[in-house]
Amino acid sequence: MTEPGGSPGQFVTEVGVVGLVGTGVIGKGWAVRALSRGWEVVATDPAPGAAESLAAFVERTWAAVTALGLYPGARPDRVRFAESIEEVAARADLVVESVPEREELKKEVAGRIDRALAADVLICSSSSGLLPSRLQAGLRHPERYLVAHPFNPVYLLPLVELCGGRLTSPAAVAAAKAIYEDLGMHPLVVRNEIEGYLSDRLQEAMWREALWMVNDGVATTDELDQAIIYGPGLRWAGMGTMLTFHLAGGNGGMRHMLGHFGPALELPWTKLKAPPLTDRLTASLISGIDEQAAGRSVAELEQLRDRFLISVMRSLRPHNLGAGRMVADREAVRLQAAARTWRPGVEVGAPLELYRTQVEPDWGDYNGHMTESAYLTAFGWASDALFRFVGIDEEYRAGGHSFYTVESHIHYRREASVQQELFFTTQVLGVDYRRLHIFHAMHDRDGRRLSSTEQMLLHVDTRAGRAVPILPRPARALAVVEQAHRNLGVPPEVGSQMSLDGRG
Numbered sequence: 001m002t003e004p005g006g007s008p009g010q011f012v013t014e015v016g017v018v019g020l021v022g023t024g025v026i027g028k029g030w031a032v033r034a035l036s037r038g039w040e041v042v043a044t045d046p047a048p049g050a051a052e053s054l055a056a057f058v059e060r061t062w063a064a065v066t067a068l069g070l071y072p073g074a075r076p077d078r079v080r081f082a083e084s085i086e087e088v089a090a091r092a093d094l095v096v097e098s099v100p101e102r103e104e105l106k107k108e109v110a111g112r113i114d115r116a117l118a119a120d121v122l123i124c125s126s127s128s129g130l131l132p133s134r135l136q137a138g139l140r141h142p143e144r145y146l147v148a149h150p151f152n153p154v155y156l157l158p159l160v161e162l163c164g165g166r167l168t169s170p171a172a173v174a175a176a177k178a179i180y181e182d183l184g185m186h187p188l189v190v191r192n193e194i195e196g197y198l199s200d201r202l203q204e205a206m207w208r209e210a211l212w213m214v215n216d217g218v219a220t221t222d223e224l225d226q227a228i229i230y231g232p233g234l235r236w237a238g239m240g241t242m243l244t245f246h247l248a249g250g251n252g253g254m255r256h257m258l259g260h261f262g263p264a265l266e267l268p269w270t271k272l273k274a275p276p277l278t279d280r281l282t283a284s285l286i287s288g289i290d291e292q293a294a295g296r297s298v299a300e301l302e303q304l305r306d307r308f309l310i311s312v313m314r315s316l317r318p319h320n321l322g323a324g325r326m327v328a329d330r331e332a333v334r335l336q337a338a339a340r341t342w343r344p345g346v347e348v349g350a351p352l353e354l355y356r357t358q359v360e361p362d363w364g365d366y367n368g369h370m371t372e373s374a375y376l377t378a379f380g381w382a383s384d385a386l387f388r389f390v391g392i393d394e395e396y397r398a399g400g401h402s403f404y405t406v407e408s409h410i411h412y413r414r415e416a417s418v419q420q421e422l423f424f425t426t427q428v429l430g431v432d433y434r435r436l437h438i439f440h441a442m443h444d445r446d447g448r449r450l451s452s453t454e455q456m457l458l459h460v461d462t463r464a465g466r467a468v469p470i471l472p473r474p475a476r477a478l479a480v481v482e483q484a485h486r487n488l489g490v491p492p493e494v495g496s497q498m499s500l501d502g503r504g
Helices: 025-036 050-069 085-090 104-114 170-182 199-215 221-229 232-238 241-248 250-266 279-293 298-319 321-338 372-389 395-398 472-488
Strands: 017-021 040-044 079-080 094-097 122-126 145-149 157-166 188-189 352-358 401-412 421-431 436-442 449-461
Touching: 017 025, 017 085, 025 040, 025 050, 040 085, 040 449, 050 079, 050 298, 079 170, 079 221, 085 104, 094 104, 104 122, 157 170, 170 188, 199 221, 221 232, 221 279, 221 298, 232 241, 241 250, 298 321, 352 372, 372 401, 372 421, 372 436, 372 449, 395 401, 421 472
Parallel strands: 017 040, 017 094, 040 079, 094 122, 122 145, 157 188
Antiparallel strands: 145 157, 352 421, 401 449, 421 436, 436 449
């Protein structure tokens, strides 16, 4: 393929409508990811019941992307089914093809898309291994065609491999990279066109070895999965194979590791050529998986997978590793896009209404009600919205300044349930040169107060680890907000305390 690095300017990179050709498992996943980004989806698929199947899938998986965080404008109903490829092409700012992995079919579909689509709109195939040079052959505009290979579930996993063919323009690769970054993904450019690209080739090697071990009676499917999920799989979530083996070398790193373990590569440990899929091997695989599933449906296992993936991704966030960094980036973009920012002359609400959300699935306990820690999390996001309003954002924190909470009191009035809509009001009770006293109230969609919190925060120099004066821009904004809130009165919860003698 041609090397990336060209200007994306000749291709559309601002996507409002994504066109999907093919709505199997991968096409459906693209739909949910695009909808959660706030894009509109127009899709087509000749399979009977495809429109109904897509709608059901979006409904079933919306809770997962809600837990990961929705962008402004994200709605599950912004999807429309079209009768033809040409109708999709007429409306799309990006066309994603996800038809079955048959070269001739993909070439035929690519030709139809190419003839109907404006020349500056990219065509991205979800192929999992075919060479884009072969797929783009014969197109009128082969320069805008490339593979964008995702991973299931597409709506959660951030990796997308971008692989262009011999005729793909570097500008097209650059434009695709910009689009998929905007979609909250990690686009990995495959610099040398190769069958299976990068990740699938690695997965295929492990899959073939697993098939041999089942075939030879060495291990069951469950034992092989245990060998990954309790060991290397946990490491791989934050570090890949190479960095993991580098650490295996101790202080000597990869050099020592290769010298110490390198001779083992000559030993016949593995069988990379796949064994024949005999009836016996097939039966062993199927019976093993049936036993592992333990009666759980595919839909139930999908939901379990989605929940643990979100948990793993979020657990990596504080460490800025792998998918955790993508979660942090997604949060920053989403919150910044939704944020209101004070400027001189901007009207200040009394109180402010800056943050809306839903009770996320992992905020609930076994009764489906918000846990105590989830209330604190939600109020934390309300504080973040206030910070952004007064000019405290990623750039401000990168400069070494932030607010730290030094005291917080929460009052609970009513239960909040999973997926319940919430909005928050914020009152600035007081501010001086380095302290901020605020009050948040949590309401349901009908305006009933569910909970409230009073917080005292201290402005700090995060590098020096000490309290310092608030910088001029947010200090001025907070003073304006405090002035606007002086006539609101002090909420009765402020300063209250618990007791058993009726004084609290």
